[in-house]
Structures are given as C-alpha cells and as structure tokens.
Amino acid sequence: MTDKKENIIQAALELFASEGYNAVATSKIAKVAGVSEGLIFRHFENKKGLLDAIMQDAEIRISQVFAPILFELDPQKVIQKTLELPFSIEQKEYNFWKLQYKLKWEPEYHNPRKMKPVLDKLEWAFAELGYQNPPLEAELVIYILDSIAIAILREGLQSQLKFKSFLVSKYNS
C-alpha cells in the first residue's frame, strides 16, 4: 500500500465518521488527504469502493479486539473482559468505531455476525455460572456495551467510566 493510498483511507475514515458518508465529497477527501481527486479513483473503483475498503480493514481490527475474550477459559473472566471492552477503545480508533456504529443503520453494513463469537462465548460463560437464561443474559450484556460504547464515542471515556466497576460488580457472582 502506497503512502498516498493510506492517506486517502485515513482522510475518508475521518470525514465519513464525523460527517457521514453521503455528506462528504470526494473532492474534500482528496483535499484532506493532500492528494488529487483522480487518485481516489485510481486506487478505488468508486466512492463506495473506498468505503468498502475501509470496512474490510474493520473486520480484522474487530477480531483482534475480540480475541482475548474468545481464548479466555474462566467464565467469570470472560464476562469481566467483555464488560471492559468499551472502556479500552483507543482514542485514535474513535473515528473507526464511530463509522461502525453510524453504518449500523445501513442494512448492507450492519453485520451482527461480527458479534456472534463473543455472544456465544458469553452465553457459555453464563451457563457455566448457572444463570437461568444464558442466551438472554448474553444478549443483554451486548446491548449494554453497545450503548456505553456509543456514549463514550459521543461524550468521551470520562463520562462513562463510572459504569466500569458498577457493571463488573453487578456481574460478580
């Protein structure tokens, strides 16, 4: 990957995340990336192709975030590590996650399969710990974390830190 191609992806990610895909002109992406507009279309088939490339990178980064949970063998720790997920988002990755959540409303890019492995692992953990309804407990945790992640992305980590210990103690059997 050339430097300029990477510049384009970074600029597009930043602009798509803050202003939305449709609201951002390719001319603006080129300007922010310090690149000619034509170069965008040399590297990507079209504007949507650029978005697709960004979202493809996403899959890898997301699976890397989930890995430690999937390899954990202690059910209690599975739950704790999951609960701590949204609080460990790196600031420099905020744009990336903002885009993920914004695109959840576009059916084409909303892919619940991404969460499936974590959901399954959580369900297993709740079952191990003797919870009455592991599938719903697991789904509920995902729901809570989604809302907290969104709040962090919008209002900053500080505003939501209070939930970290609150949740962990709530799920400490």
Added chain:
Amino acid sequence: MTDKKENIIQAALELFASEGYNAVATSKIAKVAGVSEGLIFRHFENKKGLLDAIMQDAEIRISQVFAPILFELDPQKVIQKTLELPFSIEQKEYNFWKLQYKLKWEPEYHNPRKMKPVLDKLEWAFAELGYQNPPLEAELVIYILDSIAIAILREGLQSQLKFKSFLVSKYNS
C-alpha cells in the same frame, strides 16, 4: 395544515427514516408526496427546515409516550412501565422513531434532555426501592431500552419480545 403539506411531511419522514436525510433529494420527496417540488419550498424555508418541522412534531409525541411514567407514584410500577416502553411502539410510528435514532449521531439533533424526566423518575424509583446506586441503575435501564428499541426497529417486535418478561422479572425486587 393543508393536505399536501401533510403529504410532504409524511413522505419526507418515510424517506429520511429509511434512506437518511442527505441521501434523499427534494425532487424525490415531491414525487412520493405527489406534489410539485416547488411546494416544498413554499411550505418550508429549505430542506433543513422540513427536517426541523418533522422533529418539532417529535417533541410532542415523545412527551405523550413518557407521560404515564411520570404520573406513576408506585416506584415498582415506574420501573415496569419504563421497561415496557420499547415494546409498545406502534408500527405506524416506526419511521418516526427510526429517524430519531438515526439523528442521534448529528449533535444538533441529539437531545438527551428529552429523556431527563424519565431518568429522574427512574432514579427516584430505584432510591425508593433501596438500590445501592440509583443514578447508575437508572442510566443503565435507559441504555438497555435504547438498544432494545433499536433492535425492534431494525428486526421487528417479535424478535425482541423475549426480553419483556426477562427484564421485568430481573427488576422485580
């Protein structure tokens, strides 16, 4: 309000909710509303003014949904009624709520003040019932309901009904 003005609002609401504000052309709104494009700009200052008008209607409808909770005096019932909120969304109001959630990412239209009265009432209810951390319990409930509402809007009521009794029993002290 004339029939055609109402047509414009309905068409715009439907299109904004399903395709997003920026992605919808005023010419398309006019077509769906069965109206000339110019009429949009007679009734509304500009495209954004049309969105504003839609969102103003929103305030009223939202406060009507919240009213029964705010007048409730039994803390246990306050919690139960709140938990049941997302399951009582009328199908014909789906577009309206979809737009509300989509616009949450636009700072201009994301207004947490709307939820404040319910949040306060919930906090009071949890305090009455002797919960250890009423403010966080209240905020957590709102988070859960947000996620469930979004899931209902995306996947339908049926897919989430399982949570109704699950949540109510979870908060039955």
Added chain:
DNA sequence: CAATAATGAGTGAGTACTTACAATCTGATT
C-alpha cells in the same frame, strides 16, 4: 525508456432552490 503513479481541468448528471405564472380559496360588498 518503459511502466507506473499522480495530476487537475473537464463532463454530464443530479442537487437545492427560484421564479413566473395559474388555480383556488376567503369573506366582504353589492
């Protein structure tokens, strides 16, 4: 000297919005 990377003015389609004009409604006066 190829081959590739990069440019940026140009293109047609689509955009929000305007304008000039026509139809319809309102209600006060014959």
Added chain:
DNA sequence: AATCAGATTGTAAGTACTCACTCATTATTG
C-alpha cells in the same frame, strides 16, 4: 346569491451549483 379583489396554495420550467467520475497529460521510478 353573485361578484370579485387579495391572499394563499400550487405548478413547471428554469438557475446556479455541486457531485462522482474521466481522461489526456505529466512526473517519478526501476
């Protein structure tokens, strides 16, 4: 009832502009 002026509601065809995308040309590299 009939009339009709003024206001309101509506239309069709623009206007200026922005957009995603192209292409002929130029720089860079191995």
